[in-house]
């Protein structure tokens with residue numbers, strides 16, 4: 001039997017999440033630009049690749065090969081052979097590529113996919129925001145399909161989310177509204193103050209909200225401070 005939780009490649013993040021990413025659920029990381037979302041995603045990717053698995057990465061913000069190489073280290077080239085990268089350029093493609101991802105999950109030859117990342121889930125959504133409720137409906141649909149894949153193939157799904165200023169409530173909030181909040185079983189918020197970042201638990205099924213740790217971003221990932 002597969003372990004219930006999958007390591008994020010970061011001990012403090014695993015601890016925060018109660019042991020790692022939970023299978024059959026969506027974990028969300030949200031925060032401002034440069035807060036460390038993609039770094040944490042890549043660390044989880046590299047951990048899964050190092051464990052011998054394949055990984056699906058849907059990148060809507062421009063995948064940085066250089067950053068992957070830094071985090072993966074010496075064996076980057078070899079590890080990259082098992083990384084399936086999708087780079088949708090619009091919201092419709094984002095949907096198509098979720099379908100393509102299922103094709104890979106179904107494949108029985110080669111190293112099994114043990115993690116699916118979507119970084120970010122809302123960059124392309126943002127470009128459709130003027131469509132209002134239609135955009136929300138489409139985003140929800142994508143998320144429901146991702147959750148379906150997580151359940152059907154017994155893998156964790158990790159998504160990132162951007163933030164906006166909620167002027168009515170005078171606070172920053174994750175994009176995608178309650179739909180994205182409800183469908184994510186665990187949510188982590190990243191905050192950035194000068195070079196120090198804080199990762200804080202915002203939602204979890206069995207851990208108290210508000211737990212956190214501080215870190216800096218380094219060449220090969222993060223380091224707690």
Ligand SMILES: Nc1ncnc2c1ncn2[C@@H]1O[C@H](COP(=O)(O)OP(=O)(O)O)[C@@H](O)[C@H]1O
Pocket residue numbers: 031032033034035036037038039040067070217218219220
């Ligand atoms: N090799 C590195 N060493 C230290 N910091 C780095 C390195 N590479 C990128 N960074 C820092 O990481 C931050 C971007 O992190 P990233 O995970 O891409 O954020 P996000 O995805 O939230 O926008 C930037 O502040 C950048 O300066």
Ligand SMILES: [Mg+2]
Pocket residue numbers: 037038039061119
């Ligand atoms: Mg990013």
